[in-house]
Amino acid sequence: MTKPRLSRNSLATLAAGITAPAYDRGAVSAGIVHLGIGAFHRAHMAVYVDDLLADDPSWGIVGASLRRPDTKEALEPQDGLYTIAVRDAAGTHPRVIGSILSVMDANSQREDLLALMADPAIRIVSLTVTEKGYCHDPANGELDEKHPDIVHDLAHPGAPKSAPGMLVEALARRKAAGIAPFAVMSCDNLPNNGQTAKRIVTRLAALRSPELGQWVGNVAFPSTMVDRIVPSTTDADRAEIAGLIGAEDAWPIMTEPFTQWVIEDHFPSGRPAFEKAGAQMVKDVEPFEHMKLRMLNGSHSTMAYAGYLGGYDYIAEVMGDGAYVKLIHGLMTEEVMPTLDMPGVELGAYRDQLLERFRNPALKHRTWQIAMDGSQKLPQRLLGTIRDRLKAGQGIERLALGVAAWMRYVTGVAEDGGEIDVRDPHALKMHAIAADAGDDPGALFDGLVALTEVFGTDLAENGAFRASVVNHLENLFDLGVRASVAKVVG
Numbered sequence: 238m239t240k241p242r243l244s245r246n247s248l249a250t251l252a253a254g255i256t257a258p259a260y261d262r263g264a265v266s267a268g269i270v271h272l273g274i275g276a277f278h279r280a281h282m283a284v285y286v287d288d289l290l291a292d293d294p295s296w297g298i299v300g301a302s303l304r305r306p307d308t309k310e311a312l313e314p315q316d317g318l319y320t321i322a323v324r325d326a327a328g329t330h331p332r333v334i335g336s337i338l339s340v341m342d343a344n345s346q347r348e349d350l351l352a353l354m355a356d357p358a359i360r361i362v363s364l365t366v367t368e369k370g371y372c373h374d375p376a377n378g379e380l381d382e383k384h385p386d387i388v389h390d391l392a393h394p395g396a397p398k399s400a401p402g403m404l405v406e407a408l409a410r411r412k413a414a415g416i417a418p419f420a421v422m423s424c425d426n427l428p429n430n431g432q433t434a435k436r437i438v439t440r441l442a443a444l445r446s447p448e449l450g451q452w453v454g455n456v457a458f459p460s461t462m463v464d465r466i467v468p469s470t471t472d473a474d475r476a477e478i479a480g481l482i483g484a485e486d487a488w489p490i491m492t493e494p495f496t497q498w499v500i501e502d503h504f505p506s507g508r509p510a511f512e513k514a515g516a517q518m519v520k521d522v523e524p525f526e527h528m529k530l531r532m533l534n535g536s537h538s539t540m541a542y543a544g545y546l547g548g549y550d551y552i553a554e555v556m557g558d559g560a561y562v563k564l565i566h567g568l569m570t571e572e573v574m575p576t577l578d579m580p581g582v583e584l585g586a587y588r589d590q591l592l593e594r595f596r597n598p599a600l601k602h603r604t605w606q607i608a609m610d611g612s613q614k615l616p617q618r619l620l621g622t623i624r625d626r627l628k629a630g631q632g633i634e635r636l637a638l639g640v641a642a643w644m645r646y647v648t649g650v651a652e653d654g655g656e657i658d659v660r661d662p663h664a665l666k667m668h669a670i671a672a673d674a675g676d677d678p679g680a681l682f683d684g685l686v687a688l689t690e691v692f693g694t695d696l697a698e699n700g701a702f703r704a705s706v707v708n709h710l711e712n713l714f715d716l717g718v719r720a721s722v723a724k725v726v727g
């Protein structure tokens with residue numbers, strides 16, 4: 238028998254014991270617009286908000302996709318409802334979330350979306366548009382004024398394509414109408430994401446007019462550190478969830494038990510009581526962001542490149558290889574932890590918890606998924622730590638292996654000669670560099686390190702950095718990745 242589609246009407250017929258919104262969804266109104274309504278948002282912020290709507294129904298979320306209409310197509314027939322399934326060794330635990338009132342597709346509904354963002358009821362615009370959605374130079378965090386979407390948005394400010402362009406236009410409309418600005422809350426994995434968003438958006442506004450730039454310069458851009466691992470959903474996941482909840486959900490979200498959200502408490506136009514749902518409200522998020530990007534994401538990216546090249550499809554598989562575990566343990570303990578200043582946080586316990594999360598056998602987290610967009614991720618995940626250590630005259634052996642594995646990965650050729658599907662805004666450029674370098678590790682390094690948007694200018698000139706990465710590249714080409722990892726961990 239086919240199951241009904243998950244929707245308002247089928248809620249009453251869900252399998253016994255499935256948690257679903259206990260508040261009256263009809264009474265919920267929109268207070269938040271979220272740009273980038275991907276799996277991550279639905280496993281994180283939307284869940285915190287779902288926990289709070291019974292207390293204050295004025296904080297419902299309208300999601301928007303800037304690139305593809307697929308989330309709207311999945312959630313519209315479901316009245317915005319979807320399942321979040323927490324997975325661990327003990328099983329899969331589904332819960333239906335109701336905080337997303339509707340989803341808009343920015344391409345076909347741009348004007349409606351801008352009008353909503355300019356509505357006084359919207360007091361927060363949050364974003365998970367991924368690193369590349371900021372249209373910035375990842376090496377220095379400044380707006381990339383030559384980015385095609387930014388060039389477009391300056392020529393057509395009323396019909397912007399980029400996330401910064403949407404924010405500036407909506408803020409400009411609020412300013413013109415005498416409406417207080419919304420707070421812009423970044424939920425992306427960027428260092429100091431609030432300040433970064435503020436720098437980019439204010440610059441774009443100033444390019445439109447100095448006066449607008451000044452006004453936008455006074456908008457609140459609270460930083461947040463978000464943490465939850467969310468692998469992409471597969472058809473097997475869909476089938477499992479339908480069996481568990483007794484309804485078809487076109488896009489359930491699979492995640493881990495762990496969740497953390499650290500938020501800078503700066504919302505002049507109000508905010509939900511996030512702390513009641515477990516978020517940590519703090520004055521300064523930066524140390525937390527730093528810790529997470531270097532420890533979790535730095536390990537993730539290293540495992541993604543070295544793991545993928547070694548034939549491991551999933552992070553849990555990488556964690557089944559003792560040499561890789563030693564590499565990641567050593568990377569965090571010897572090379573990352575000494576660069577962090579986190580009074581009150583037991584870094585050893587944080588590391589052990591991360592290793593445990595990476596081991597979660599029920600989480601099918603692809604190395605290929607994490608490997609995406611490395612040019613945008615490397616600076617904050619590995620290169621910042623490397624800079625700090627080089628400055629202090631300290632070793633970078635494991636971190637440099639992560640960078641070398643990325644360089645080897647973006648050649649697009651796997652160890653067995655097969656093709657790697659490299660997804661990155663600079664994929665073509667990097668492919669051409671690799672083709673020119675042939676199998677000369679030094680030439681590959683020199684070609685890639687010249688990408689100043691990734692490496693800045695300092696690392697290209699650093700002899701210790703070059704020596705270490707090129708040494709690893711030689712091993713990667715001569716011995717293969719598994720032997721290279723084994724060599725480093727002794």
Ligand code: CS2
Binds near residue numbers: 464537538606607
């Ligand atoms: C991952 C992150 O895909 C990636 O690059 O490293 O999405 C990671 O799973 C999250 O940051 C965890 O909070």
